[in-house]
Amino acid sequence: MLTSVRRLALLVVLSTVSLTAAQAQKKLKYPKVQADQIYDAVQKPAVPVGGLQAYADYLEKNQQYPTKALQAGQEGTVNVTFVVEKSGGISNVAVTQAVAPELDAEAIRLIKGGPKWTPAEHKGGKVRQRVTVPISYKLPLGAGGPAPAVADDGTPLKPAGTNGAPAPTVVAPEQPARPVGGTDAFFEWIQKNQRYPALARQRKVEGRVPVEFMIQKDGTLTDVKLAGKRLGSGLDEEALRLIKAAPKWTPAQFQGQPVKQKMVLPVIFQL
Template sequence: MSYRFRPLLMAVLLSTAALAPAYAQQKLKYPKAPPANEIYDAVEKPAQPAGGPEAFGQYLAENQQYPTAALQAGAQGTATVTFVIEKTGSISNVAVAQPLHPLLDAEAIRLVQAAPRWTPAQHRGGVVRQRVTVPISFQIPGDAPAAPATAPAAAGTAGPTTQVVSADQPARPVGGTEAFFEWIQLNQQYPALALQRKAEGRVMMEFIVEKDGSLTDIKPIKRLGSGLDEEAIRLIKAAPKWEPAMYKGQPIKQKMVLPVVFSL
């Protein structure tokens, strides 16, 4: 009896032996670990900002510092920023893929470089580097027109007596923008309520620079409360005259939007 089953037993053993090389070959087909320094555009589990996309959007909005010269020029829009999330979650290789305005591009880069660490991407069972693209929007509060100014309408024109034009030379503070903001800081009287509440931030102010350089129609368009809005109004009202905007060699009125910064 044992002799009868011996060939069958040998056949089973041979079959098992024949499967071994095939199984070994199959194991070699498993994907290898991702290359150490490769940067991926698409991954199985993308990198995530701290707190999620909504928290990252809030960080951008709260920490954006609109450049004064860009505000003066009425520059706004969206800067498309690319960067790499490293395996540690740190941010590197920050660049503007679609430039918007030199000052706004620089601010977009600053915002991303200063952002909190991300949760790194994962791919093929390992942590990898990932390239991320984020649009950063710059919108002048109150939707103020770009370099808004008004000049007399042509003689014989029906309708309004003014027209909207782009100033040949925008209005500017006497002594320059830096001198103007230095004056703001030196003459700022921090409200007691704001000190008590430890309130700080930026009050966005809108006003008109008249033909004689005086500032009128002063109002906050982004408020902070705690007495800071009223102090911002007082400061702009008391500020020195500006150099008016010029159009075809003549002074004209121009609407401006500028921040008054309060910092403890």
């Protein structure tokens, strides 16, 4: 049987143990996360559903180079920032590093149309995280930009340079070539007249085929050839057929006169 002194001592010890355990438990508890706070750095960052590689594949597969940007020779990297919500959706999409209005708008469209994300976790709970994704646009060789001055046979004009040596010259058209009826009508024609090759459909092959061509002074399209990576399965041949059969363009203008202009446009195949 415990004496009163021993009972008092035991109570003091138990109280001390209980206090120490409570303090330790309190230290282990994470501080509360503010519901609406947006984090830049977290313990477990947000990731796209399916993984980073699948997200990169989505961006590459769905990116469309705006025709106006192609014609103007615009390229660069658009940095797009957005917030991954606790639900995995995204919000507050904005461009932080602009390149050109058409490219910026296309980058925003890509991000908004992308898959959901697995939300970030921080201090024991799901949190909102700010994410930045760079969307790069690189012109295919010969796409858009200044049109070279050419002779009637298509060869570049070379005025005399220093000591009579020939020197190349490049002039920018005052008005670039454009499809008759507008770019929307042109791509509608492409889509309407596209014949998806059976082999490509069977193999589920899709993507973009860059095609280079010359827009003559009368608006006809000539010198049609592939200008980038081949897709195979009949898609490259179909892209060439479409451009060769395409309607006329309004030719480029320089000093009030029509001039030839080289152009590269992607023919998009999507199942």
